[in-house]
Amino acid sequence: MEKLANLEPQKVFEYFEEICSIPHGSGNMDAISSYCMDFAAKHSLEAVRDEANNVVIYKKATNGYENADTVILQGHLDMVCQKTEDCNIDFVKDGLDIYTDGDFIKARGTTLGADNGIAVAMIMAILASEDIEHPAIEAVFTTDEEIGLIGAGKLSTESLKGRKMINIDSEDPLVLTVSCAGGSDFEMNIPIKRTEVNGEQVTLSVRGLKGGHSGVEINSGRVNANLLMARILNYAKGICDFDIISIDGGDKGNAIPLGSTAKLVVHDDKFIIKINEYVNVIKEEISHRESGFVFDAVSNGATSVQAIENSLRDKLIFALLCAPNGVVEMSSEIEGLVETSLNLGILKTDQDKVIMHFALRSNKSSALKFLEDKLMTFSSCVGCSVRTFGHYPPWEYKDDSPLQRLYISEYEKKFGSKPLVKAIHAGLECGVFSSGIPGLDCISIGPRMHDIHTTAERLSISSTAEIYEVILNVLKNCR
Ligand SMILES: [Zn+2]
Numbered sequence: 261m262e263k264l265a266n267l268e269p270q271k272v273f274e275y276f277e278e279i280c281s282i283p284h285g286s287g288n289m290d291a292i293s294s295y296c297m298d299f300a301a302k303h304s305l306e307a308v309r310d311e312a313n314n315v316v317i318y319k320k321a322t323n324g325y326e327n328a329d330t331v332i333l334q335g336h337l338d339m340v341c342q343k344t345e346d347c348n349i350d351f352v353k354d355g356l357d358i359y360t361d362g363d364f365i366k367a368r369g370t371t372l373g374a375d376n377g378i379a380v381a382m383i384m385a386i387l388a389s390e391d392i393e394h395p396a397i398e399a400v401f402t403t404d405e406e407i408g409l410i411g412a413g414k415l416s417t418e419s420l421k422g423r424k425m426i427n428i429d430s431e432d433p434l435v436l437t438v439s440c441a442g443g444s445d446f447e448m449n450i451p452i453k454r455t456e457v458n459g460e461q462v463t464l465s466v467r468g469l470k471g472g473h474s475g476v477e478i479n480s481g482r483v484n485a486n487l488l489m490a491r492i493l494n495y496a497k498g499i500c501d502f503d504i505i506s507i508d509g510g511d512k513g514n515a516i517p518l519g520s521t522a523k524l525v526v527h528d529d530k531f532i533i534k535i536n537e538y539v540n541v542i543k544e545e546i547s548h549r550e551s552g553f554v555f556d557a558v559s560n561g562a563t564s565v566q567a568i569e570n571s572l573r574d575k576l577i578f579a580l581l582c583a584p585n586g587v588v589e590m591s592s593e594i595e596g597l598v599e600t601s602l603n604l605g606i607l608k609t610d611q612d613k614v615i616m617h618f619a620l621r622s623n624k625s626s627a628l629k630f631l632e633d634k635l636m637t638f639s640s641c642v643g644c645s646v647r648t649f650g651h652y653p654p655w656e657y658k659d660d661s662p663l664q665r666l667y668i669s670e671y672e673k674k675f676g677s678k679p680l681v682k683a684i685h686a687g688l689e690c691g692v693f694s695s696g697i698p699g700l701d702c703i704s705i706g707p708r709m710h711d712i713h714t715t716a717e718r719l720s721i722s723s724t725a726e727i728y729e730v731i732l733n734v735l736k737n738c739r
Contacts, residue, residue: 263358264365267721269728271388276365276381280373281355285341288352289313289403289411292337296380296401303388312414313337317399319387328395328739332422333386333731335379335429336405336412336689340713343370347715364710364718374719375712376405379428382728386735394735398422405429405689406713409652412689417696424663424738425697426731427690430706433723436671437704438664439594439683440691441475441621442628442654445513446602446635448616448644450579452609454566457503459525461560462532464492466509468552471518474603474619475686478516479587481549485509485520486607488542490580492555493522495538497574500528503567504576506609513605513619513650520607525567532557568614576614579642580607583616588631591623593657594683600627601685602635616644621685623654625695652687653695655702663701663734670733674726679705705731 264273284292293313300307306318315337321328341351347369349356357368366372383399386392398420403411430437466485470477486509496502502524509520528534539555546553568576585604591597599622606617618635622628632648639646658664664681671679694700708723710716 271385272381275384279377280358285351286338286404286407312411313403314411314415315401319397321396322393325395330396330422332398332425333383334400334427336376336402338404339373340406344715366718372717374709376429395738412692425702427704428706430704431709433708435682436679439657440655440688441623441685443621445650446618447647448639450614450644453569455569457525457567458564459527461563462524462526463558464522465556467519468554469518471516474514478601479598482516483550485517489520494577499534502526505567510606513617597683598685599623653691655691655694670730
């Protein structure tokens with residue numbers, strides 16, 4: 261213990277080291293939650309732990325701040341557990357082996373969990389202090405953020421009085437995050453019938469595309485492998501007769517698929533030559549953005565097989581080509597922000613249906629709802645059944661945010677320049693809180709971290725001190 265004893269701010273790193281000694285991977289929240297309750301008891305602070313192991317600790321305003329609005333300070337208790345092959349740490353029962361390396365804190369062989377242990381440590385240092393000036397504080401420590409914002413989703417926000425919230429779950433101190441996307445999963449099921457066909461079986465495969473995160477990379481020109489396959493099949497319709505046995509690609513709704521496979525029965529012995537000619541044209545067209553694209557058309561010989569009824573083939577290709585996909589709308593408030601998008605992440609053929617699984621996102625609730633409505637309309641015209649699930653609310657951008665202004669001003673005093681005000685097209689707990697707390701004024705910030713969710717995760721010591729100082733000055737000026 262006490263590997264971080266000489267670091268400043270001392271209390272922040274003392275708590276961070278304690279947190280690192282307690283196993284707290286997502287889904288393993290008991291011990292860390294108890295630690296928070298013990299901390300509160302030790303400091304005579306009122307605290308509540310709920311069924312999801314979320315902990316809320318209340319601290320009264322310091323002298324002179326009795327009339328100031330309550331501030332919520334928030335971070336998540338769980339960490340992503342990753343380790344190197346030669347690492348013996350058991351995340352269920354062992355703490356981490358942390359060390360310092362220059363300006364960074366790291367963990368030997370594992371993720372560090374500074375995402376988001378450092379937020380919890382900073383907030384505890386504020387709760388424990390007797391000389392930091394601040395309004396009444398509601399410290400909200402949520403569980404299982406990394407596996408779908410689960411704790412935040414189960415937390416009852418009714419007991420929270422605060423209407424200003426500082427979420428400390430960002431990893432770039434230069435950025436002030438002010439909005440995030442909400443989203444949902446949307447599944448279209450196209451019913452199919454099968455019939456016995458004879459002919460040459462050919463497997464087409466699209467591989468080597470870049471893929472990527474459907475929130476972060478949706479506007480970066482990445483080609484969706486399933487849609488590329490649909491384009492190839494659409495062309496094939498014009499050159500010969502064929503039947504589709506199956507078409508599959510992608511395994512996550514929120515990832516742009518990097519490969520897709522179609523199994524066909526073709527009735528033209530020049531098919532492979534003709535299809536390769538066409539794909540060469542596509543290759544040329546997308547070479548600057550998808551240089552790794554590989555296409556194969558392989559004959560598996562003559563066969564007799566259950567293929568999708570030919571009358572449904574064109575409908576399937578139509579659904580793939582004409583359902584919306586990609587960027588739907590850019591924001592007119594925040595430059596460069598994708599406001600609404602969707603990604604056909606999974607395409608899967610079963611015996612009796614083809615499943616198209618989209619991940620929908622929008623930084624505006626009403627736009628997300630409209631996108632769902634639009635897909636519903638499309639689905640009913642194509643004759644698909646639908647299933648929606650995994651809904652999470654957006655954190656909408658607020659033009660007028662006193663907390664944003666205060667943070668920017670205190671940040672500027674410290675660093676001599678303003679932070680970059682940004683919105684992200686992915687989910688954050690702030691979305692859950694802003695949908696549950698009417699009128700919430702919220703910001704998301706944090707100290708410098710690199711390579712979170714990997715064994716190279718590291719936390720900057722100097723940046724932690726700087727951002728902590730800005731937070732203290734924000735609290736001091738929250739009157
Ligand atoms: Zn996090």
